[in-house]
Amino acid sequence: MEKIYRTPPYKFCPFCKGNLTQEDPFRQKCIECGFVMYHNSSPCAGAVPVDENNRILLAKRGIEPFKGGWNIIGGFLEYGENPMDGLKREVKEETGVECKVTGLICMYADTYGKNGPALINMCFTVQLLSDNVQPLDDVTELKWFELNSLPDNIPFESDLKALNQLKKTIHEREPA
Ligand SMILES: [Zn+2]
Structure with a gap:
């Protein structure tokens, strides 16, 4: 579409x-x-925390658009902000913990809501520096998922593309 x-x-x-x-x-x-x-499209940074069992942490949205949907932790970069700084800021704002960036997953164009303003979503894997996550800011729930059993309601196309890309990357990394 x-x-x-x-x-x-x-x-x-x-x-x-x-x-x-x-x-x-x-x-x-x-x-x-x-x-x-x-x-121009607005730049966004997305963070996918991956744990030692290759589970990933997603956030349930507490605001529109797509309220109640699951999305990759992250948000819009501030004016002039370094993308890596914005990524860590968003993780801290939405989970309460610091993180280390471990790799780039992909970058895709998307829109903020159906027919909403254009954005570019840059998604990275991160390692959380504490297990003590709590849903903060615009997030109502945080939950670890297996990559093979993701929730149905992931409304952002760029999130779906990033998670599919991550699945492939992790699969290729595993020994045959
Ligand atoms: Zn003028």
Whole structure:
């Protein structure tokens, strides 16, 4: 299924209130001050904690979109934030514990909710530095899953792609 990306055609320049022209679908320009507004995907960092038995920790969403669905721990990077710093910040915010980044899984385009704004989800495996996780922030539950018995309700396509990629990677790593 092809996603519909909602590009935001803004009317006015955020600096001088001049009219914005549409240069192309992803770029608008102010006719007064020349400010160019680019419509870019928002970068997100996702963290998949993996334990010694190759189980993974997922978070149940407490907010819309997809409230009640299971997703990879993470969120939007802050403006100018280093992706690795954002990843560790999100893990701390949602689980209460520190982590060590152990590898890149993949990066995929997605949208924040059905037909929502475009994002890029960068997913990494992490090792938690404490077992004492608790659901915090926008998370209502944290649960360890076997990669072969994931929950049905994983609404973000980029999460599903990342978990499938991780399955393949871990499978290839295991001795035959
Ligand atoms: Zn302007």
